[in-house]
Amino acid sequence: MRALVMTGPSHGPDLTEVGDIPVPEPGEGEVSVDVSHAGVNFIDVMARRGDPGYVTAWPFVPGKEVAGTVRRVGPGVSGLVPGQRVAAFTPSGGLAEVAVAPAALAVPLPDDVPSRLAAAAPLMLTSALLLLTDAARLGAGENVLVHSASGGVGSAVARLAPALGGGRLVGTVGRPDKVEAARSAGYDTVIVRGEGAEAAIRDAVPGGVDVVLDPLGVELLELDLEVASPGGRIVLFGNAGGGEVPPLPPHPRLMRGNVGIVGFSVSALTATAPHRVARGLRRVLDLIAEGRLDVPVTEVGSLDGVPDVHQLLAGGRGAGKYVVRV
Ligand SMILES: NC(=O)c1ccc[n+]([C@@H]2O[C@H](COP(=O)([O-])OP(=O)(O)OC[C@H]3O[C@@H](n4cnc5c(N)ncnc54)[C@H](OP(=O)(O)O)[C@@H]3O)[C@@H](O)[C@H]2O)c1
Structure with a gap:
């Protein structure tokens, strides 16, 4: 599958590329998601810079938030089924065609919430x-x-x-x-x-x-x-x-x-109190569905455009929110 891969720490886009990597499988309590849209965030840039605590190992696939459809459910998961539309918080790996998320942090999408906006919901x-x-x-x-x-x-x-x-x-x-x-x-x-x-x-x-x-x-x-x-x-x-x-x-x-x-x-709260993060995610999705919350997002056409957005953010030149159509 295609994924945005950072091969080492850098202040520029030189060590970021769109690569072909194996499709990840969900483990116990996890789901995999066919990603429709993924959020691009400043935290990806902090990972790219090699700030302490953001990268577990290189090569690294960044990406903290996705919207898409459940692809597979891991052992012990109930309440989510393949094909269901969700927004999910991904510990990393969201900027890819398939991402894995804890089931506790994957929330079903109301029908009228578009994926491009839903992808900005879990983190931002x-x-x-x-x-x-x-x-x-x-x-x-x-x-x-x-x-x-x-x-x-x-x-x-x-x-x-x-x-x-x-x-x-x-x-x-x-x-x-x-x-x-x-x-x-x-x-x-x-x-x-x-x-x-x-x-x-x-x-x-x-x-x-x-x-x-x-x-x-x-x-x-x-x-x-x-x-x-x-x-x-x-x-x-x-x-x-x-x-x-x-x-x-x-x-x-x-x-x-x-x-x-x-x-x-x-991120720390996803580990210490995931139910509070999921409750917050549900609430913002409901506000969007009820027409009480709308946030303009700039849609990037494909993963190939993400390194340029990261560079904009790194230079403090971003404007609003960016999501990428995967
Ligand atoms: N703790 C959390 O749970 C959490 C969750 C999400 C985001 N965040 C943090 O919230 C901030 C906003 O995130 P975002 O994704 O929405 O990013 P963003 O605000 O779209 O972009 C980052 C902004 O940081 C400012 N900045 C200050 N010093 C900078 C530097 N040395 N290099 C680059 N930018 C610098 C710039 O704005 P100005 O020049 O206008 O100040 C820049 O536009 C980030 O610091 C992010 O790490 C924290």
Whole structure:
């Protein structure tokens, strides 16, 4: 079968190729899926760079989320049958014609949810939902600050927060040419990071920020702490720049601000509490089916186009969400 294969760590597309590899078979508690569409994510780039913890062994087939039809079910699986349409969270290997997923993380698709949108649901939309609900405990009318607002997760948060009753949405982006994309995703205020960003955030939400969603390691943590309202929650959920992450501030800093810092990793949650990830995935699929959630996605025509998208993401030049038709 065709699959996107990374043969070693690299900052460019030079060690990524579409190769022919054996079709994977599902083990105990797993299903294999004939992939119709797969999500492309920044986490693939982190794997490509060789960031610690993202690749088990080279060669490596990346890909964390797929939509397609169940091909085979492994021993001990009930409730899923071959031919059934599903969206599934794949530990890796999603960017391939056939992918294997834990059955607990494969959710049947409502008829009216198209595969191209369903492929963005397991990692991107479910992460955005769980960031706002499980991690940040977003309350009615609370305002939200999101860094990297124009990207995949950033644009998904902008679509979901209003559906969850959230208030004002403020986004930051790394470059001026991303402001428009973040605005059209739904942010009320978009700020280019750099000098003056803190003042601009304070102007946008004078009472302070209730929820900060921060995928940038701890690069911006001091800013987050400064703008957070008493009772605010800062969710750390990535390390886009890579490299060593310095320690968190001493606890008196948190006491002084009456703020909380929360960590979130959907991948870790798939191991520790898979039912919560599956419940989140079901909920976003239902919101789509009910017409209450729509996220624009850019469809890449085949696996051959994915290395170029990875390179766009690696350079911080992606716009919104990309899925590939497999
Ligand atoms: N913890 C979790 O469970 C979880 C789940 C999904 C995604 N994530 C994380 O959430 C973030 C967004 O994911 P995504 O797939 O939607 O990606 P994305 O936002 O579409 O693209 C990544 C963005 O990161 C920013 N960035 C900052 N430093 C960068 C660097 N050194 N190189 C490249 N980009 C850099 C850029 O935006 P700006 O320049 O505008 O900041 C870039 O557009 C990623 O960091 C990802 O790892 C975490």
